Amino acid sequence: MPLLEISHLTHYFGGLRAVSDFNLSLEHGELIGLIGPNGAGKTTIFNLVTGAYKASEGSIKLEGQELVGRSPHEINSMGISRTFQTIRLWGQMTVLDNVRVAHYHSIRYGLMDVFLQLPRYQKQEREIEEHSRELLRLFKLEHYAYEPAMNLPYGVQRRVEILRAMGGRPKLLLLDEPAAGMNPNEIGELMDFIHWIRDEFDLTIWLIEHQMRLVMNICERIKVLDFGETIAEGVPEEIQNNPRVIEAYLGEQGEVA
Amino acid sequence: MLSAIRNRFSRLVAPLRERLQGTPLLVYQLGILGAVVIEQWVGKDFARTLAFRKIPKLFGIVDIFEPFSNLDFSGILGPFFPSPSMTVSNPVSQSAGAIGDLIQTFVNALFYQGRRDPGFFSVLIRVVVYDLVIYVLPTLIIVLLLRGVITRFLRTLPRWANIGIHLVLFYLIIVGWGGDGGTRELVLIFMGINIMLSVSLNLVNGYMGEFSVGHAGFMAVGAYVSSVITMVLFADTRVFGPPLLPPEWGLPFGFIIALIAGGIAAAIAGLLVAFPSFRTRGDYLAIVTLAVNFIVQGVINNLEVVGGPRGLNGVPLWTNLNWTLLFTLISLGLIYNLVNSTFGKGIIAVREDEIAAELMGVNTRRVKLVAFLVSSFIAGMAGGLFAHQLAYVNPGVFGILKSTEVLVMVYLGGMGSISGSVIAAVIFTILIEALRPLAVLKWVVVPLILILLMIYRPQGLFGFRELNLNLGMSRSASRKKIVTSEASDAITGD
Numbered sequence: 001m002p003l004l005e006i007s008h009l010t011h012y013f014g015g016l017r018a019v020s021d022f023n024l025s026l027e028h029g030e031l032i033g034l035i036g037p038n039g040a041g042k043t044t045i046f047n048l049v050t051g052a053y054k055a056s057e058g059s060i061k062l063e064g065q066e067l068v069g070r071s072p073h074e075i076n077s078m079g080i081s082r083t084f085q086t087i088r089l090w091g092q093m094t095v096l097d098n099v100r101v102a103h104y105h106s107i108r109y110g111l112m113d114v115f116l117q118l119p120r121y122q123k124q125e126r127e128i129e130e131h132s133r134e135l136l137r138l139f140k141l142e143h144y145a146y147e148p149a150m151n152l153p154y155g156v157q158r159r160v161e162i163l164r165a166m167g168g169r170p171k172l173l174l175l176d177e178p179a180a181g182m183n184p185n186e187i188g189e190l191m192d193f194i195h196w197i198r199d200e201f202d203l204t205i206w207l208i209e210h211q212m213r214l215v216m217n218i219c220e221r222i223k224v225l226d227f228g229e230t231i232a233e234g235v236p237e238e239i240q241n242n243p244r245v246i247e248a249y250l251g252e253q254g255e256v257a
Numbered sequence: 258m259l260s261a262i263r264n265r266f267s268r269l270v271a272p273l274r275e276r277l278q279g280t281p282l283l284v285y286q287l288g289i290l291g292a293v294v295i296e297q298w299v300g301k302d303f304a305r306t307l308a309f310r311k312i313p314k315l316f317g318i319v320d321i322f323e324p325f326s327n328l329d330f331s332g333i334l335g336p337f338f339p340s341p342s343m344t345v346s347n348p349v350s351q352s353a354g355a356i357g358d359l360i361q362t363f364v365n366a367l368f369y370q371g372r373r374d375p376g377f378f379s380v381l382i383r384v385v386v387y388d389l390v391i392y393v394l395p396t397l398i399i400v401l402l403l404r405g406v407i408t409r410f411l412r413t414l415p416r417w418a419n420i421g422i423h424l425v426l427f428y429l430i431i432v433g434w435g436g437d438g439g440t441r442e443l444v445l446i447f448m449g450i451n452i453m454l455s456v457s458l459n460l461v462n463g464y465m466g467e468f469s470v471g472h473a474g475f476m477a478v479g480a481y482v483s484s485v486i487t488m489v490l491f492a493d494t495r496v497f498g499p500p501l502l503p504p505e506w507g508l509p510f511g512f513i514i515a516l517i518a519g520g521i522a523a524a525i526a527g528l529l530v531a532f533p534s535f536r537t538r539g540d541y542l543a544i545v546t547l548a549v550n551f552i553v554q555g556v557i558n559n560l561e562v563v564g565g566p567r568g569l570n571g572v573p574l575w576t577n578l579n580w581t582l583l584f585t586l587i588s589l590g591l592i593y594n595l596v597n598s599t600f601g602k603g604i605i606a607v608r609e610d611e612i613a614a615e616l617m618g619v620n621t622r623r624v625k626l627v628a629f630l631v632s633s634f635i636a637g638m639a640g641g642l643f644a645h646q647l648a649y650v651n652p653g654v655f656g657i658l659k660s661t662e663v664l665v666m667v668y669l670g671g672m673g674s675i676s677g678s679v680i681a682a683v684i685f686t687i688l689i690e691a692l693r694p695l696a697v698l699k700w701v702v703v704p705l706i707l708i709l710l711m712i713y714r715p716q717g718l719f720g721f722r723e724l725n726l727n728l729g730m731s732r733s734a735s736r737k738k739i740v741t742s743e744a745s746d747a748i749t750g751d
């Protein structure tokens with residue numbers, strides 16, 4: 001069974017068809033890319049998968065379970081986590097607390113356990129804290145643990161967002177333009193980093209990106225979207241030489257070929 | 258000019274501050290306890306020597322404002338809006354005359370008002386002398402003497418003993434200073450109730466970032482429900498007749514149950530806000546909270562069984578210092594444990610970015626529900642204590658004015674700060690007590706404080722930070738505490 005299976009996904013904003021008949025089958029451990037010009041509907045697809053929007057038509061299945069109609073926190077607890085195109089950390093909270101809250105769905109204690117600090121509460125909180133610190137250590141961010149997220153440099157915030165997404169131990173990680181605002185050097189590091197988290201955490205990764213160098217280098221498979229329609233899909237070489245893709249990108253980025 | 262004074266003052270106390278740096282809380286507690294004992298011992302005599310009739314009230318703050326109690330502002334606008342029975346020939350000159358009189362009284366209040374009524378400056382000087390001799394100097398001397406010994410002693414204690422000894426000393430100070438059954442006790446009780454109100458409102462307004470403006474409504478529900486329970490079950494009243502149960506059962510169990518029932522009833526009323534909060538935020542939800550405040554008042558006004566607008570008389574006078582302390586500490590514990598749990602951090606995540614919170618797995622509806630329920634539950638218990646302190650409740654008390662008072666405390670103390678709310682409630686209660694002689698002026702001064710606060714310190718005293726108490730624990734004892742994440746945003750020594 002594929003990890004994620006999307007079929008005939010369509011979404012309307014009023015009269016605007018932002019996504020039309022999108023299909024995807026994603027196997028465990030894959031690293032795939034979603035590209036397309038501005039306004040093509042890429043972020044909308046992520047929002048549909050994570051439950052931020054409810055799909056107008058079609059189905060999204062995670063390991064055979066239908067996601068359409070579920071609330072975002074439920075979908076998150078089933079194993080899908082994400083980052084955002086524009087950073088959405090909880091700014092006043094410390095980095096450690098950002099990661100801790102991402103463990104929310106693993107909480108099994110009740111209010112009384114919290115109020116009375118019962119052993120059940122203590123044990124789970126200790127586990128959450130230990131896992132959070134472990135992640136901070138793996139991401140080499142432990143010295144920022146007590147720093148409010150909003151005080152961090154932009155590049156660090158982007159890494160913290162990925163770190164936070166990992167707090168919930170996801171199976172599938174969605175990255176929305178992880179390289180936005182990075183210089184070529186940082187993009188190089190990011191490519192290694194994405195490979196590393198996939199192997200380290202046994203993840204499946206699906207990313208949206210405008211930086212062609214990153215997409216072409218690390219994605220095993222790429223889908224191209226334009227005006228909500230899938231115009232191409234395949235391995236990087238196929239995409240680079242596809243005339244429809246080049247047309248769609250003409251005057252847009254100009255760095256496909 | 259003000260900053261010059263502040264500079265000079267800080268230069269004056271700098272050497273002292275240096276010596277006191279890192280002094281554990283317990284040392285100060287012992288110092289204050291010493292001062293309390295000294296006051297019991299020689300306070301009255303010393304006050305007489307300073308020509309006070311009694312020991313100055315609340316460190317003399319009340320006495321300082323006393324000379325202004327004769328000020329009469331009604332003459333300024335009164336002539337322009339005369340009552341029907343009154344004829345005013347020349348409102349302008351009458352008003353001017355009233356202003357002249359007012360200035361005359363004010364000058365008298367400052368300097369001299371006759372043999373039995375000393376002026377402001379005279380009281381001020383003597384109050385400062387009293388406070389220095391009775392409170393400040395003994396505390397400082399004891400602190401400097403015991404500093405070394407106690408610091409070393411504390412390191413040998415396990416965590417539970419450390420916290421226990423702090424609590425015992427805290428209790429001794431409170432009871433020693435304020436357990437007089439008089440004004441001090443009353444002020445401390447109101448302080449406790451205000452702490453419960455401000456901390457619980459802070460959960461919604463500060464930690465969750467909503468803007469609830471009707472907190473007094475929940476207080477009213479708790480006050481009425483607990484009063485009805487205790488009156489029906491344990492008291493012989495004109496409204497409800499003879500008690501259904503033996504009155505001896507009333508304390509402690511009946512009272513505890515009544516207060517908790519009041520809290521639960523208030524929490525149910527909290528649902529009126531919690532459910533709309535799933536769909537709306539910000540200004541719209543603020544209006545909902547306001548509406549709930551009015552609905553509660555309106556319902557009580559129309560309930561003849563509980564006296565309608567006339568109110569409910571004969572509530573047992575059960576609230577005392579111990580009960581207030583107990584429930585205040587419980588409330589603080591509930592909120593502290595909540596906001597430091599991962600679940601509670603979810604409340605803060607909702608404030609910071611609700612959509613991101615939901616997408617990262619936080620069940621935002623549940624989190625909001627819990628925040629509103631806990632908040633109104635504590636407000637309800639505070640209302641119960643309040644009713645059993647006054648022995649009389651009426652719906653008018655729990656209006657928008659009371660809600661505003663709580664808001665002032667929350668914003669004075671700072672959003673998202675428990676210690677801020679506690680300190681603000683303490684300051685506010687003392688201030689209200691001190692302004693009592695000024696009557697209506699209170700409602701000029703309180704909003705004025707709020708305005709000045711918004712201009713000069715919009716984050717409040719402790720916005721999003723906590724006061725860091727130095728408990729003087731050894732490393733190994735303090736490490737047992739699992740939640741450490743507020744370490745960096747704590748306020749240290751200076």
Ligand SMILES: Nc1ncnc2c1ncn2[C@@H]1O[C@H](COP(=O)(O)OP(=O)(O)OP(=O)(O)O)[C@@H](O)[C@H]1O
Binds near residue numbers: 013016018036038040
């Ligand atoms: N909440 C919304 N309401 C109405 N229209 C929307 C909404 N979100 C997106 N759209 C529209 O849907 C289309 C697709 O938007 P989307 O954000 O998915 O594009 P994108 O491919 O992520 O583009 P970019 O590369 O600029 O991020 C755009 O025309 C956008 O204006």
Ligand SMILES: [Mg+2]
Binds near residue numbers: 042043
């Ligand atoms: Mg986008």
